[in-house]
Amino acid sequence: MAGVGGGNDFQWCFSQVKGAIDEDVAEADIISTVEFNYSGDLLATGDKGGRVVIFQREQESKNRPHSRGEYNVYSTFQSHEPEFDYLKSLEIEEKINKIRWLPQQNAAHSLLSTNDKTIKLWKISQRDKRAEGYNLKDEDGRLRDPFRITSLRVPVLLPMDRMVEASPRRIFANAHTYHINSISVNSDHETYLSADDLRVNLWHLEITDRSFNIVDIKPANMEELTEVITAAECHPHQCNVFVYSSSKGTIRLCDMRAAALCDRQSKFFEEPEDPSSRSFFSEIISSISDVKFSHSGRYMMTRDYLSVKVWDLNMENRPVETYQVHEYLRSKLCSLYENDCIFDKFECCWNGSDSAIMTGSYNNFFRMFDRNTRRDITLEASRENSKPRAILKARKVSTGGKRKKDEISVDSLDFNKKILHTAWHPKENVIAVAATNNLYIFQDKIN
């Protein structure tokens, strides 16, 4: 069947799955964020237990030229610990909300990881060589007696087992009263922004003891609160531009050159609500859970509960494309409200060329939309389809009365199996899909 993302003969295949197979999933193992780095060689995941696991792609081996490099564990470290705010009697969860890679500037890799309150910059460095033959000290480190040294030698570098070390280089703390929901590295590679429910702060990567508040939507009287910030992102090329989305389904684009405090937006993106589809839950399902700029910087994509919308930055009054992710859930909103699923925050992502977008759904389904052909496909991340290079079969949810063979009815969807976090390799057709505590990696089949 023709797939999405690369052309008519395109098909997605299973590549790897990481994580335990047990039915009993520990809460701490649930993956809460997935992110490729700029080259795609590294894939980072964060989980609810505050840990970060980084996978590195192995170099393609000459023996099997047709199989892409596999991702294997490169480093694992505990990024955040649970904390207790004694002043407010509040426990601060260690769950990693977001990871964002920094552009690589030397041999080491750096990333930002954040929980609800604190952002940390981690440097991940590896050592696979060690020096031998020092003049002034022995192999075991003891100083040599200077009188015994009769000749000089040049130390040589010998290979050793690769050792990967992660160290926290900066800790950006105490700047957010509310829960941090987003971080985004600026295109100047010097600053980044962090957003919580009511404020957006701008940081310099080198300075941890202060940040600039650039957006503040906290009303003077908290009683008049009607919307919160749900996501924020820096423009990929223009370092003065960023956007933030709200719980009311609006997106504001701000230019930092206009004012120090960007409370007045430069652009305001909102689609008028369709009055015929109004229900008790209209406000909840219009709340935007994720916003992502395209790689080109011309478009941005927003995810609300039932759909994904692509906006042209030059047109504010409506999106240019709208894709329904799981419209069949519209009639189930009340049950989804009861079991809290309506509050799930799905993310979305672009492929490297901005020709396709991907987002998750329930029952371990995830959806891809090809913007050029307008085709879409539903795939499933499951252990049943996890034979190496097995082609993923398209799935379908039956909405009408008659259920065809191989279709799943809406009522038999498993709402506990939700795919909230997905990531697309920046250059190739390799995707990472987080299904609760498992990370699936799929890639295209090479014809």
Next chain:
Amino acid sequence: MEFKVEAHRIMSISLGKIYNSRVQRGGIKLHKNLLVSLVLRSARQVYLSDYYGGICLSAQQAREWCEGEYMASEQDKLVPGSTESLSESDEESKVAVDKQEPRDVVESPAALHVETQASGEQDSAENGVSDSGCSDIKIPEESPEATQTCEVASVVTAISSNCISVPSPSDPKGETETPTDCQTDSSESAEKHSYEPKAPQAYTNRKRTADDSELTDSPTKRTKLTSTSLPSTNDENKGETEEMDTSNVSSLITIFGSSFSGLLSNKEGEQPDSDAEDSDSGQICCDQMLKNLNPWSTAIVAF
């Protein structure tokens, strides 16, 4: 009618969520609670739009204050009960729950009241104490006024629930609504009008009395809970502190209770006719709620 039942169910569920959010790990999530409060508001609008204008509203609110105290104690039973026992089976739900009236209107002030009362541990002992504490209120002091308001309100309830004959537990005198009440709505509407200005005052006074009785009835509970929750301050009540005082229920009330007034004032522009009285009454309730926040906070701690 179905809309009303559905709206009522959604309101119950929403309150349950707000209540549960207090004990969730990581603190109260502002975004989720804001969304829940919006759903609560939508459901309330639908529910109230079924009433004939705002005539019944004030009296209803007064009645809600009577019953609000019970609602909190039934909160735990309310949520599971609500999913299984609604539609016309308000009576069934009453069977499942001790003194629950037909849970018609969870007014915003009542909602907040419920929420505040629902804070802290709920066990049957507390329920029993709180119930008796509350029922004590109704009889002394402004009982003539209160009783009248309660009766009017319970008449309203009967009418609003389409003459389902249900006893009004809020009235300890045990006046059972009969279908005959439904037939007397024309005469009673006049009564309600006359009681309307009194109603806001009535429950205001009743609230203070409730505080006093609760404070005296349950000093032990208060001491038990102060160790687990922050003591409230005046600042928090006004919502002025910069900190996210979401661990403190009184500030949560401030946020959500008056967010109703904030939301209501937005709404007023849209539907001036039918909802004007709603908004005004809602506004009155919220304002009074806020003024009385201080005594309430101690009441919350008591629970």
